[in-house]
Amino acid sequence: MSAGDASTSDHLRACRQASPRRRRLRVRVRAQPLADVLREHALVHLPPAAAARLRLVHPSWSTTIASPLFAVAHAAAPRHMSGLFLPSAGGFLPFDRANDAVPSPSLAFAPASSDVAVLSSSHGVACCFSPADDALFVCNPATEAWSAVPPPPRRTWPRPAVVVLFDATAYNFRGDYALVCATECGPGSGAYCFQVFTSGTGAWRFADAVAPAEGLVAASGVAAGGTAWWRTSVGTAVGYSPATGQVEVVLCPGDSAKWEIGSAGGRLHCAVRDGDGVAVFRLGEDGGWEVAAAWVSVAELLPRHLIKPAQHESAQGEADGEASGKEIAAPSPVIVEEEVVQLDDAVQLLGFQGAALEVVVLAGRRLVAFDARTRRRREVRVPARKEEKERQWDGAEYAVHTNTLALLAPAVLAGEPVLVESPEHGDVAFP
Structure with missing residues (x-):
């Protein structure tokens, strides 16, 4: 018997001697239809808009997606960030317009008399x-569900420095959340106190903690x-x-004038401009910064060559195809030369934010999300309103979502009666 035949024989013998658990798993996989596998394991990883379209596939899929248990699992599943709420873009700007958009980018369903600002x-x-x-108010833009929240007793002006904390574990069946508002203890003091609101109590309370946070940036x-985090202008x-x-206070690991904080995998990260690139750090368990990803050059973030379809060729080809009735091949891409933007001001x-680390x-008007692990780029252009053609958004007000x-x-809400349905007396109000 040759060495190859012996190896094959050993492999077959190992397969026959597989554990009973492995054999039961094989039987289960073979017995379960592919549609059931997709429904139970794949739908939860799709964006809400894409999952909603698949409700038409089968009644069982529609029932699964409409289930509260599916909503809880969907919130807990790891996923990339979808986009940003930008004031100059008229609302939400997704990186994937087809699959990761929201029904109302401007949050028109909200009970507001004018444009709303997404704080966090x-x-x-x-x-x-x-x-x-x-x-x-607190809302889910994907489902258009919302709930009014009383304003905190004290806050920063003109934009409240509020961070929403949402428990995305499988045990948060109610969808409870908390809000943390940072407020300066006294004008010009540089010391900040914290107010906390929870959906269960319906009231704000002052925390005992005070932290030095001179120049706290409310939009950060x-x-x-x-934990609710903010960046300050003093590094x-x-x-x-x-x-x-x-309370935790950490120093910027690099140039404090060129850095930004974010969340990845449930931990605080920061991106720092370092020369002609970006360095990314993660806050360690000991309270110090550690390198989270390889240094990213500006050439990777903003490449010189961009592949774009030839728009004029496509339009001409479609016209010729309609006239002749022939199928037209896809237009060949053309390489557009763009000036490399230096990593300056x-x-x-x-x-x-997100499960993956994306800078x-x-x-x-180029908005780029760069995955530090896979080196994958996602790009979208910030549109300009008609009255802002000559004005570019400066990134001062935004919220990642x-x-x-x-x-x-x-x-x-504290002080308001709660209506409880009673079989004998109908709706009964309890203080």
């Missing part, structure tokens, strides 16, 4: 503020591991955890 977002739950109404708020990041009541780092960069089907618990 976590696992699909967004905290919004209406300046005209001076009102807060991000949730990471149950620090300040975090507060309602669960532990602890014209290129800005933005916040980020977000704004260059003019990830679409999910997360449930949203209605906030029981």
Whole structure:
């Protein structure tokens, strides 16, 4: 017997002697239809808009997607960030318009008399503020569910520094959430206190903790591991955890004038401009920064050559095809030469979130999300409103968002009666 025959024989013998558990798994896989495998294991990883379209495939798929248990699992599943809420884009700007958009980019379903500002977002739950109404509300843009929230007793002006914390584990069946608002203790003091709102209590409370946070940037708020974080203009990041009541203050690991914080995999990260590239760090268990990804050059973030379809050739080809009735082949791409943008003040780092570590960069109207592990780029251009043709968005006001089907618990506002259905007396109000 040759060496090859002996190897094959050993392999067959090992297969026959497989454990009973492995054999049962083989029988289960063979017996389960592919449609059931997709319904149970694949649908939960799709964006909400894509999953909604698949409800028409089969009644069992529609029932699964409409289930509250599916919504909880969908919010807990790891996924990339979907896009950003931008004031100049008229609302939500997704990286994938076809599959990861929201029904109302401007959040028109919200009870606001004018444009709303998204203050922060976590696992699909967004905290919004209406300046005209001076009102807060929490919503899920993908499902258009919303709940009113009373304004905090004290806050920063003109934009409240609020971070929404959402528990995306499989045990949050109600969709409970918490809001943390950072407020300066006194004008010009540089010390900040924290107010906490929970959907279960329906009221704000002042935390005992106080932190030095001079120059706190209200729009930089991000949730990471149950802690609300903000960046400051003096090179620090300040975090507060309602669960532990602890405050953390960390220093920027590089140039404090060129950095941004974000959340990846439930942990705080930061991106720092380093020469002609970007370095990415992760906050370690000991409270210090550690390298999270390889250094990314500007050539990777903003490549010189961009592949684009030849628009004029496509239009001409379609016209010729209609006249002759022949099928037209796809137009060949053309290479468009673009000037390499140097990583100076014209290129800005933005916040980020998601299961994967994606660095977000704004260059003019080019908005790029770069996956630091797979080196994959996603790009979208920031549109300009008609009245802003000559004006570019400077990245001052924005909120990063990830679409999910997360449930949203209605906030029981303190002091308001709760209607409870009684079989004998109908609806009974309890204080």
